[in-house]
Amino acid sequence: MLRLENCLIENGGFALHADLTVDRGSLIAVIGPSGAGKSTLIEAVAGFRQLSSGAIHWNGTSLTQVEPGKRPVAMLFQDGNLFPHLTVVQNVGLGIRANLRLDATQRVQVQAALVRVGLQDMAGRKPAALSGGQQSRVALARVLVQGRDLLLLDEPFAALGPALKAEMLDLVAELVAENGATLLMVSHDPSDARRIADQVVLVADGQVHPPMETASLLDNPPPALKAYLG
Ligand SMILES: Nc1ncnc2c1ncn2[C@@H]1O[C@H](COP(=O)(O)OP(=O)(O)OP(=O)(O)O)[C@@H](O)[C@H]1O
Numbered sequence: 001m002l003r004l005e006n007c008l009i010e011n012g013g014f015a016l017h018a019d020l021t022v023d024r025g026s027l028i029a030v031i032g033p034s035g036a037g038k039s040t041l042i043e044a045v046a047g048f049r050q051l052s053s054g055a056i057h058w059n060g061t062s063l064t065q066v067e068p069g070k071r072p073v074a075m076l077f078q079d080g081n082l083f084p085h086l087t088v089v090q091n092v093g094l095g096i097r098a099n100l101r102l103d104a105t106q107r108v109q110v111q112a113a114l115v116r117v118g119l120q121d122m123a124g125r126k127p128a129a130l131s132g133g134q135q136s137r138v139a140l141a142r143v144l145v146q147g148r149d150l151l152l153l154d155e156p157f158a159a160l161g162p163a164l165k166a167e168m169l170d171l172v173a174e175l176v177a178e179n180g181a182t183l184l185m186v187s188h189d190p191s192d193a194r195r196i197a198d199q200v201v202l203v204a205d206g207q208v209h210p211p212m213e214t215a216s217l218l219d220n221p222p223p224a225l226k227a228y229l230g
Contacts, residue, residue, distance in 0.1 A: 004019060005056070007208075009051060010052045014040070016206055018044075019210075023182075024182055025181075026182055031201075045073065047067060075154070081142075082139060117141045119138060
């Protein structure tokens with residue numbers, strides 16, 4: 001269970017309040033107007049942004065003072081997920097060890113992740129020789145080998161076409177379920193939420209709202225969400 005307890009997250013003059021609980025194993029879409037603080041929330045959970053007050057707990061253990069690399073968190077961004085000078089297998093291996101000195105077991109783990117995302121035949125390629133969807137799969141494989149409990153996605157598939165995005169979202173949902181992980185995914189597209197998220201966290205007006213059931217929230221949006229959805 002992820003608990004954000006009376007959190008105040010500040011960025012310059014911007015302030016965001018969060019007090020909510022996310023059940024373990026949930027698939028949550030984080031939606032809200034541009035500039036509302038969705039990325040700020042994700043950065044605070046990942047530890048890239050310090051809390052001004054409040055606390056973050058994972059399964060009863062405080063994460064508030066834990067540095068980003070030691071949190072049970074794996075992240076995927078829209079851009080910059082892959083290193084262009086490294087091969088697919090190296091980019092995935094980075095998820096296990098930054099110096100890429102992997103033992104035999106770890107190399108098997110990397111191969112298994114590549115098989116899981118369907119890229120076993122492209123291990124030696126560099127990102128420039130892959131399609132956008134294949135690059136997304138490499139980034140997902142790296143998340144997979146990290147074996148973290150909490151997966152944070154900040155619009156990672158926004159640049160993909162609709163069919164490919166749907167395919168990647170389904171793959172994410174499958175991987176999250178297989179690994180018993182918990183997903184927080186920022187998206188500007190309500191159909192992404194409907195596709196894979198059981199619940200939605202609305203970020204608006206300086207507040208992170210507690211998770212609400214996806215269909216009922218999107219079918220009957222509160223005013224802040226209605227204005228955003230148009
Ligand atoms: N360095 C900064 N100094 C002051 N305010 C900032 C700074 N960086 C970001 N902000 C403000 O913080 C707020 C939240 O930004 P954030 O990127 O979290 O929003 P978002 O909901 O993810 O937006 P988008 O959907 O457009 O990506 C914005 O209103 C932004 O103007």
